[in-house]
Every structure is written in structure tokens, then in C-alpha cells.
Amino acid sequence: MEFTHSGVHPFAIASLAVEAIFALKVLCLACSYGQLIKQKVRNAAAALGRFASQPYISRRSAEEKIRFEEVLQLRVQMIPFYMVCCVVMSHLGLMTGLFHVAWDGWMQPGGYWTSLALCVVNMTYLFNPRVVSKPTMNLWYVLHMTFGALYLAPWSIAPAQTFNASLAVLALIRLPAILLASTPLLVVGCNLGVSALLVVRTMSETWAPPACNILQPALTLLCGEVLGLALTTSSAFLLNGLLHHKVKRDTRHKNTTTQLVAASSLLSITCDAVVELDADLRITKDSPQLTTMLLRDRAGATVKGMMFTDLMPTEDEAERAYEILSGRSCTETAAGREEGIYANAFHTRLVDSCSSKFRTEVFQVAYSQVDGQVHHLIGLRDFTDQTALAGEKAVDAKEGCVSSTIDEFPWEPAQDRSHGRERSESEEMSVDDTVFLYVDMQRWRVTAASLTVAYMSGKDLGELFSENGLKLLQHIWEEATGEQEDLMYPLHQLKVHCGDGQYAKISGRVEVAKAQTGEICLLLYFKPTRHILRSYCPPSPADAASASMSVVSVSEDAPVVHHSL
Structure with missing residues (x-):
């Protein structure tokens, strides 16, 4: 190969070297990411197939129609900026045409009149912006593409300047105008019309003097048009996909906000206090309800910025709550996840400003914010004297999730809450439905019992209660020793052995x-189940008359307790 200029030979060698390096790198990437590239191609083909198979707007679902309308609204919001740019650029084009008319006149007369017409049409927007609206967007797109085709027509531009004119139309009309098209199919159709016009011109007109190779200018124009068509259509599909993605994200954000507001409203009704925690489990906003709950409702008191786990009495309970709230325990899959939101419930204890501990039911709603940070909406409910709302759905009721179970949960005395929480009437036990057991913790046995459960009297505690139940009673007895008398402890789901390897769960109070003799003992009041009553034989009328008190006592140390059946 011979070169007419001396500097061309080094340039050719350097260019070939760069192209060889580029081809080698592309080949390496294709080999390394072959499967990924195939997957991306399949995804793109599937996306195009889904777009092509989309039903007409009248046959779409209500959700798709709403999304389509929101995408159109986003396009409408961009119309003012686009139209102002069109007005400015059309006037600059008109001034450029006037300059060339006076000096060289490289455009055909039709080109100057096309510039004038486009300038007048765009100026209508300045006088009445409503002419470009949602119903007329597609009409204006077709109108602008028509002007672009007129610029490339034989009566507007000579063959020698067609390539330059096509680049100008691509940059100033064809690419920006995709903002007005409601669907990429309209963009494809209009741009195929422009491409057909240029193909017809290349086949029917003379593009160079006879001394030159006439295929070179035509081939250059066709190659440029193919690239321009690909760039315009791909930009239209990309813009449409981005707008739909934005609408979906905004819709998801609105749904998340609505769900959080609903969850917050529900928690406000069912809980004593509702707080929000950040990713570090710090309270983000002050909560008057929580300060009242913790007896800190004094001037200047605030809980903002405090670690939620600092409100718990022991390190073990704080660590356990941290694991549950951060999703590190098996409770992460306890509730269904959708839109980055999941719910949870568990039981723990909080401590107030008087160092009194009280049982608290915690309802958690975890969600991700726009910045990706996980926040927690927490509802707190003091259920010291009430029944837990979560029931078997709480973490404590799920086997294997945490080390603590319901039976071994350390209940706190109701009298310790100095702000006077009272039992609800629905939770008060009827005397006629309850029985009692007198438990001697030093001798580790039941020393007295109501008549209906008289068979329990005299039995060792190990024969009646599970291991966790024994730990609970031992815990209550140790805390009550040396304290004031008549302290009451709520009792929930305590297992009682019914024989034959079966257990029944009782609820009541201790x-x-x-x-x-001055010894501290425990009185258990509860409602017996069918399994517990199975060993009870009704007394004869004579026995019933002589047993006005339904108490069977086997110990002189047992107190005298009157309890009607």
C-alpha cells in the first residue's frame, strides 16, 4: 500500500495496533463474561417481546393505565424546557439562513422557507403554551419530524450538503423530539420514514462529480443514517424504560409510605407508645408517650438519641432484643417480606426512672428508606397486667428462635408500677371459675388445693410443673422473699403435668x-382445663355440706383461705 503523505504510514501502523489491542480485549471480555452477555441479550430480547406484546391502552389493566398516564405526565413536565429550546434554536437557524442567503446561499430556497415555517410554528407556543399538551404531544412530534424530513428533501438541500444536514437534523430535531412521543413505536415509524427518504435520494441523485467515486458519498450518508436511526430508536426505548422505572419506584415509595402510615396508626391505637429507630437502634424523634411510660415526663426530659436497648434492665435482654430487631435471629423469616418491609413481635422488659421493671410487648415494622438505611417503627405495650396481643405469633412462642420461652419469662410484680396500671375488666378472673394451689417453696410441694384439683395437694412440684415452670416459680419466690406481702404476679401459659406424658397450659396469677411460721409461700390462682379436671370426682351432698370451704389441706403451716367454688 502506497501513501501520498509521509506522515500517514506511522499513523496507519499506530491505528492498526490500537484496533488489534481493542479486538483482543473484546475477545477476552467475551470469553470471560460469555454467560452474562448471553443473559443480558436474552433479557433485552424478552423486554422487547414484552413491549411488542403489550395490549393497546384500552385493553390494559387499571394499574398499567395509571402507570402509562403518570409516564405521560412526566413527559408533559418536560415540555416547557423542550419547547423553549426549540424556539431558541429555530430562531438561530432562521438567522443563520439569512446570513447564508446574503453571502453564499449554500441551501436551496425550500430550506429557507422550511426554517421560517418551523420558527413560526414554534412561536405559537410562546403565545399559547396550551397548544402543546398531553393530547397533542404525538401530533407535535409528527410535526417536528415532518420538518426534519423537509430539511433533507431535494428542494431544501443539495446532495453535496445532505450528510451535514442529516447530522444537524439528528442532533437538533430527531433526538430531542423523542420527549414528545408517547410510545417508542411512533419514534421508530417516523424515523424509518426519514431513513427511506435518504435511501431514495442516494439511489436517484448524483452525489459527486464524474471524476470521483460516486459510491463513497452515498455510502457515507447511508452509514451515518443507519447509526442515527439506531441511536434515535434506542434512545426512545431507553427514555421510555427510565420513565417507567421512575414511576414504578415512586409508586413503590408511595405504597411504602402509605403502609408505614397505616402501621403507625394501628400501633398508636394498640400500643402505649410508638417510636422510630434508625439503623443503629437509636430513637430518632422524641416521644411524649414513651417518656410518660418510663416516668420521665418532666420538663426538659427527652428520649431522642437514646439507644433502645439502654431501656432494658439486663445485658442479656438488651442483646436478645438487638438480635431480634437487627434480623439476626430466626425471626427474620417469621413475617412475610414485601417492598422491603417486614414485621415482628416479641416480649421483653423495660425499666423506668424508678428502676421498676415491667413486661413490654414490642411490635416491630422494619423498612428501608430511599437512601438504603434500615429504620424500625416500634410499638411498645405494657402488658404487665394484661394478655399479650401477639400470642403464639410472638418470637417467644416460636420454638428454637430464642433461648427464652414463655414459661421461663421473668414476670414482674404488678405493684411495682407506681403509676397505677389496672387490670381490665375483661381480664379479671371470675371466682367461680378459678381454683388455687398453696405452694410451699421450701418443701417444694403443694400443701393445699381447691377441691376440684384436690389430687394435686401433697404432690411435689416436680411432678406437676415443667422445668421452665419450676424456674419461674423459683424466680418469683426468690424475688418475693423479704419483700412486702400480697405481691401479685401475672401467670401466662404455665405447663402443668396431667399424666400419661401430657401437659396442659394454665393462665392466672401468683x-x-x-x-x-412467717415463711413466704405462693398462692397460684388459675382456670383449670378439661385435662386438669379429669381426676376430679364430684362429692356427695353430705361431703359437700361438710366442706363449705373448697380447700384440702395437708399441712399445719398452710394459711386459712376461703375460696368458694
């Missing part, structure tokens, strides 16, 4: 009693 009261602290003092015997004549």
Missing part, C-alpha cells in the same frame, strides 16, 4: 402469702 400471689405471695405468709404462713403462721
Whole structure:
């Protein structure tokens, strides 16, 4: 190969070297990411197939129609900026045409009149902006593309300047105008018309003097048009996809906000306090309800910025709550996840400003914000004297999730809450439905019992209660020793052995009693189940008359307790 200029030979060698390096790198990438590239191609083909198979707007679902309307609204919001740019650029084009008319006149007369017409049409927007609206967007797109085709027509531009004119139309009309097209199919159709016009011109007109190779200018124009068509259509599809993605993201954000507001409203009704925690489990906003709950409702008191786990009495409970709230325990899959939101419930204890501990039911709603940070909406409910709302759905009721179970949860005395929480009437136990057991913790046995459960009297505690139940009673007795009398402890789902390897769960309360010897004992009040009553035989009328008190006592230390059946 011979070169007419001396500097061309080094340039050719350097260019070939760069192209060889580029081809080698592309080949390496294709080999390394072959599967990924195939997957991306399949995804793109599937996306195009889904777009092509989309039903007409009248046959779409209500959700798709709403999304389509929101995408159109986003396009409408961009119309003012686009139209102002069109007005400015059309006037600059008109001034450029006037300059060339006076000096060289490289455009055909039709080109100057096309510039004038386009300038007048765009100026209508300045006098009445409503002419470009949602119903007329597609009409204006077709109108601008028509002017672009007129610029490339034989009566507007000579063959020698067609390539330059096509680049100008691509940059100033064809690419910006995709903002007005409601669907990429309209962009494809209009641009195929422009491409057909240029193909017809290349086949029917003379593009160079006879001394030159006439295929070179035509081939250059066709190659440029193919690239321009690909760039315009791909930009239209990309813009449409981005707008739909934005609408979906905004819709998801609105749904998340609505769900959080609903969750917050529900928690406000069912809980004593509702707070929001950040990713570090710090309270983000002050909560008057929580300060009242913690007896900190004094001037200047605030809980903002505090670690939620600092409100718990022991490190073990704080660590356990941290694991549950951060999703590190098996409770992460306890509730269904959708839109980055998941719910949870568990039981723990909080401590107030008087160092009193009280049982608290925690309802958690975890969600991700726009910045990706996880926040927690927390509802707190004091259920010291009430039944837990979560029931079996709480973490404590799920086997294997945490080390603590319901039976071994350390219940706190109701009298310790100095701000006077009262039992609801629905939770008060009817005397006629309840029985009691007198438990001697030093001798580790039941020393007295109501008549309906008289068979329990005299039995060792190990024969009646599960291991966790024994730990609970031992915990209550140790805390009550040396304290004031008649302290009451709520009792929930305590397992009682019914024989044959079966257990029944009882709920009620435990009261602290003092015997004549001064020993601290426990009185268990509960509602017996069918399994517990199975060993009870109704007494004869004579026995019933002689047993006005339904108490069977086997110990002189047992206090005298009147309890009607």
C-alpha cells in the first residue's frame, strides 16, 4: 500500500495496533463474561417481546393505565424546557439562513422557507403554551419530524450538503423530539420514514462529480443514517424504560409510605407508645408517650438519641432484643417480606426512672428508606397486667428462635408500677371459675388445693410443673422473699403435668402469702382445663355440706383461705 503523505504510514501502523489491542480485549471480555452477555441479550430480547406484546391502552389493566398516564405526565413536565429550546434554536437557524442567503446561499430556497415555517410554528407556543399538551404531544412530534424530513428533501438541500444536514437534523430535531412521543413505536415509524427518504435520494441523485467515486458519498450518508436511526430508536426505548422505572419506584415509595402510615396508626391505637429507630437502634424523634411510660415526663426530659436497648434492665435482654430487631435471629423469616418491609413481635422488659421493671410487648415494622438505611417503627405495650396481643405469633412462642420461652419469662410484680396500671375488666378472673394451689417453696410441694384439683395437694412440684415452670416459680419466690406481702404476679401459659406424658397450659396469677411460721409461700390462682379436671370426682351432698370451704389441706403451716367454688 502506497501513501501520498509521509506522515500517514506511522499513523496507519499506530491505528492498526490500537484496533488489534481493542479486538483482543473484546475477545477476552467475551470469553470471560460469555454467560452474562448471553443473559443480558436474552433479557433485552424478552423486554422487547414484552413491549411488542403489550395490549393497546384500552385493553390494559387499571394499574398499567395509571402507570402509562403518570409516564405521560412526566413527559408533559418536560415540555416547557423542550419547547423553549426549540424556539431558541429555530430562531438561530432562521438567522443563520439569512446570513447564508446574503453571502453564499449554500441551501436551496425550500430550506429557507422550511426554517421560517418551523420558527413560526414554534412561536405559537410562546403565545399559547396550551397548544402543546398531553393530547397533542404525538401530533407535535409528527410535526417536528415532518420538518426534519423537509430539511433533507431535494428542494431544501443539495446532495453535496445532505450528510451535514442529516447530522444537524439528528442532533437538533430527531433526538430531542423523542420527549414528545408517547410510545417508542411512533419514534421508530417516523424515523424509518426519514431513513427511506435518504435511501431514495442516494439511489436517484448524483452525489459527486464524474471524476470521483460516486459510491463513497452515498455510502457515507447511508452509514451515518443507519447509526442515527439506531441511536434515535434506542434512545426512545431507553427514555421510555427510565420513565417507567421512575414511576414504578415512586409508586413503590408511595405504597411504602402509605403502609408505614397505616402501621403507625394501628400501633398508636394498640400500643402505649410508638417510636422510630434508625439503623443503629437509636430513637430518632422524641416521644411524649414513651417518656410518660418510663416516668420521665418532666420538663426538659427527652428520649431522642437514646439507644433502645439502654431501656432494658439486663445485658442479656438488651442483646436478645438487638438480635431480634437487627434480623439476626430466626425471626427474620417469621413475617412475610414485601417492598422491603417486614414485621415482628416479641416480649421483653423495660425499666423506668424508678428502676421498676415491667413486661413490654414490642411490635416491630422494619423498612428501608430511599437512601438504603434500615429504620424500625416500634410499638411498645405494657402488658404487665394484661394478655399479650401477639400470642403464639410472638418470637417467644416460636420454638428454637430464642433461648427464652414463655414459661421461663421473668414476670414482674404488678405493684411495682407506681403509676397505677389496672387490670381490665375483661381480664379479671371470675371466682367461680378459678381454683388455687398453696405452694410451699421450701418443701417444694403443694400443701393445699381447691377441691376440684384436690389430687394435686401433697404432690411435689416436680411432678406437676415443667422445668421452665419450676424456674419461674423459683424466680418469683426468690424475688418475693423479704419483700412486702400480697405481691401479685401475672401467670401466662404455665405447663402443668396431667399424666400419661401430657401437659396442659394454665393462665392466672401468683400471689405471695405468709404462713403462721412467717415463711413466704405462693398462692397460684388459675382456670383449670378439661385435662386438669379429669381426676376430679364430684362429692356427695353430705361431703359437700361438710366442706363449705373448697380447700384440702395437708399441712399445719398452710394459711386459712376461703375460696368458694
